Amino acid sequence: MQKTQMFRSVIIDVVSPNTNVAQAERNLIELKSLIKTYGSIDVGHIIQHRTKPDKDTFIGSGKLQELIEMVTNKKIDILILNDIVKPTQLFHITERLWVANPDIKVWDRVDLILHIFEKHAQTTEARLQIEIARMHHMGPRIYGLGGTYFSRQGGGIGSKGVGETNIERMKRHWRTLIKKKEDELKKQLEHRKGQVDHRKEQGVRHVALVGYTNAGKTALFNVLTGRNKISEDVLFATLSSTVGRLKGIGHENNLLVSDTIGFIQNLPPALIQTFKSTLLDVIHADLILHVVDISDELRDRKIDVVQEIVYEIGAGKIPQILVFTKADLLPEERWSEFEAVKKKYAAFPTMFISSTEDINIKKLTDTVSQALEK
Ligand SMILES: Nc1nc2c(ncn2[C@@H]2O[C@H](COP(=O)(O)OP(=O)(O)OP(=O)(O)O)[C@@H](O)[C@H]2O)c(=O)[nH]1
Ligand SMILES: [Mg+2]
Structure with missing residues (x-):
């Protein structure tokens, strides 16, 4: 078995002065599971109360x-800033940490997500999407620092124009590179759109599984299609969309279901x-199964996040069933939540299931079948 390298990471979070520490620590739970998913050990965190991050080094000098002491003593490899940070802040904080570890990596939240995506990407399309997202994220960093350095290089009075020209040139070059990649992705997208249109012409109905990461989409996809995709307790296990035939309701050739990114x-x-291209199957679905982990204490917030994205990608008008898995x-002492959830989300049809224990799966496929007949 290939040995994977383990990293040691620490989180920095700047929170408003009136946030209590317990709440601030609770807010870091998700970031810590992202760190674990990346394959890094969470060694600790530093929470700073400030009205806003320091404009140079993100946190104050104390x-x-x-x-710096923590990085030295605990041999930290990766520092994660729980925010989307400015290029100069990133550069200055990294520079200050070189005394403790000259190879330290300093990432913001987006860098961490992109690194996880990169690790899990299996298809050419997923890799291309990540590359483009990374270029969009890195661009401002490059010109941001360019601004600092070119104007410094230029030196004296009247040289500002030189710096600006160089930055403009860099931006143009960067835009050309992004455009090239985006054209490549567009071609793939057209191909996929062609497949979607073809299926529609053939009268094939399409059900898309959507939901927060780790909700249980792939486990349900496996049960519905008889497939055996990897379903594991990490965030972003699935990156690209997979299509399978929905079993057990008699018209298998005409009914497809797709598993998507969380x-x-x-x-x-x-x-x-x-x-968006990965989510093409969602945008063109006849029915959405919004998968929610009922045991998750944060499920209401997560439902809102998913609904916002569903609207944002243009799938807000597609009929939706809320599938609580x-x-x-x-536990028995929380069983009253079944009724409470039903009431709270009365605007949607709701189902309570388990993919691993085969609870209500038949009922779900019947409901799907009826919904598609409407
Ligand atoms: N007990 C129980 N565990 C489940 C159930 N469904 C999924 N799981 C577990 O929950 C974890 C996440 O499941 P996945 O199916 O990978 O979740 P996902 O929504 O596809 O996650 P991403 O692809 O990362 O967005 C895995 O460890 C599954 O074994 C269920 O009905 N009951
Ligand atoms: Mg999955």
């Missing part, structure tokens, strides 16, 4: 000293944009 809060718009994990 906390920076504490951080969503997460604070996903940068550039990422949603580049993943992992019902087997809900």
Whole structure:
């Protein structure tokens, strides 16, 4: 078995002065599962209370000293800033940490998500999408720093124009590179759109599974299609969309179901944009099964995040069934939540299922079949 390298990481979070520490720590839970998914050990975090991050080094000088000591003593490889940070902040904080570890990597939240995507990407299309998203994310960093350095290089009075010209040239070059990649992706997109149109012409109906990352979409996809895709307890296990035939309702050749990438809060718009082609199956679906982990304490917030993205990609008007899965994990003292959830989401048809324990799967396929007949 190939040995994967383990990294040691620490998180920095700047929170408003009136946030209590317990709440701030709770807010880091998701970031910590992202770190684990990346294959890194979470060694700790530093929370700083400030009205806003320091414009040069993100955190103030006292906390920076504490951080330098932590990086040295705990042999930290990766520093994660829980925000989308400015290029100069990223550069300055990295530079200050070189005394503690000259190879330190400093990432913001988007960098971390992109690195996870990169690790899980299996198709050419997924790799291309990640590359484009990365270019969009890195561009401002390059011209941001370019601004600092070119104007410094230029030196004296009247040289500002030289710096600006160079930056403009860099931006143009960067835009050309992105455009080339985007054209490549567009071609793939046209091909996929052709497949979608062809299926529609053949009268094939399409059901798309959507939901927050780790909700249980792939496990349900496997049960519905008899496939055996990897379903595991990490974030973003699935990156590209897979289509399978829906079993058990008699018209298998005409009924497809697709498993898709999971969503997460604070996903940068550039990422949603580049993943739109992966989500093509959602945009053109006849029915959406919005998969929710019922045992998750944060499920209401996650439902809102998913609904926002569903609207954003233009799939808001497609009929939707809210499928609450992992019902087997809900302890008896929380069973009253079944009724509460039904009431709260009365605007949608709701189902309670378990993919691993085969609870209500037959009922779900019957409901899907009826919904598609309407
Ligand atoms: N107990 C229980 N566990 C489940 C159920 N469905 C999924 N799981 C577990 O939940 C974890 C996540 O499941 P996935 O199916 O990979 O979730 P996903 O929504 O596809 O996640 P991403 O692809 O990462 O967005 C896995 O460890 C599954 O075994 C269920 O009905 N009951
Ligand atoms: Mg999945």
